[in-house]
Amino acid sequence: TQSYLAHSLFYQKKYAQAIPEYEKALSSAKKSGKLNLNYQRVLIDQLGMSYGISGKIDESRQLFKAAIKGDPKYPLYYYNLACGYGETGNLDKAMSNLRMAYKFRKTILPDKKLPNPRNDSSFKKFLGNEKFENLLKEMDF
Secondary structure, three states: OHHHHHHHHHHOOOHHHHHHHHHHHHHHHHHHOOOOHHHHHHHHHHHHHHHHHOOOHHHHHHHHHHHHHHOOOOHHHHHHHHHHHHHOOOHHHHHHHHHHHHHOHHHOOOOOOOOOHHHOHHHHHHOOOHHHHHHHHHOOO
């Protein structure tokens, strides 16, 4: 199925090639009615990261914002939205989305954990910024 191909491309760091496969997998799963919440979260998460890593920040943001409307307590949507804002230098929006990710951290999928923003290249430019550092301390990072 498309999801296997999409995941394979993603883990080979072929993000731009993974995008259409994730889009097909998501669309196909929605049409079939076989889209359980955890599977949906994985597909959206990987698709959004593929957009972002491929430089399609606007597409990534739109996807995560729409996903949040339908599933507002899933922390990785907020985390990845924060990454997009981090990539474009928007500290305030990055921080507000990191706060939301942290707020809902307990609703993450069982095999996942909230990434440490200190280790994420999307936030590298904010390290050392007093506001950002205070937020990371609040988040136990």
